[in-house]
Amino acid sequence: MTKSIFVNLPVADVATATAFYTALGFERNPTFSDDHKASSMVWSDAITVMLLHRDFYATFTDKEIIDAHRQSGALLCLSFDDRATVDAFAKAAMGAGGSELHGAEDHGFMYSRAVADPDGHGWQAMTMDMAAFEAMKAAPAAA
Structure with missing residues (x-):
């Protein structure tokens, strides 16, 4: 299996x-x-x-089963190929009765949106540019 x-x-x-x-x-x-x-x-x-x-x-x-509207029991994340697909996922969630947990977050190498389903379970949709991540890691720290 x-x-x-x-x-x-x-x-x-x-x-x-x-x-x-x-x-x-x-x-x-x-x-x-x-x-x-x-x-x-x-x-x-x-x-x-x-x-x-x-x-x-x-x-x-x-x-006891949590009320996901008030408590967090897990952080669930799905990866996507690009920002447009992340945005489309968030838009679909809100159009289907979900809610946005917070606006878009752009960390340069990673872009994400977070939504909740009608029961309050949170889902993050994200895309990551590994080349940008490696470049960020390799860059000298600012003094």
């Missing part, structure tokens, strides 16, 4: 969450999805986000 990651997120409404992630370019895998408990949303061959209704999510843990 190929190494992969399944990110499990508690959601209040599976249909609403599914519509949001579909608008961002995720594809629903019907084999591991149903209308009430879970929706398997595929980002790539190695990344799947499992949207689990809060009641179903609770069957996997004895811990």
Whole structure:
């Protein structure tokens, strides 16, 4: 089996969450999805986000489930090829019921935007120019 990651997120409404992630370019895998408990949303061959209704999510843990609108439980980040795609991802998120966590951040070698899904789970979209990063690392420190 190929190494992969399944990110499990508690959601209040599976249909609403599914519509949001579909608008961002995720594809629903019907084999591991149903209308009430879970929706398997595929980002790539190695990344799947499992949207689990809060009641179903609770069957996997004895811990209290956070309210991601008020608490942070994870920092999730997806990489993209360029700034335009990062901006398009953020625009799609906000158009599908998400919210912007903060404006664009430009660090020269890295550009990012951060959004939250309707349940408050934060996602950062970023692109990185490794040549610019290496040049920055190699530059002498300012006195």
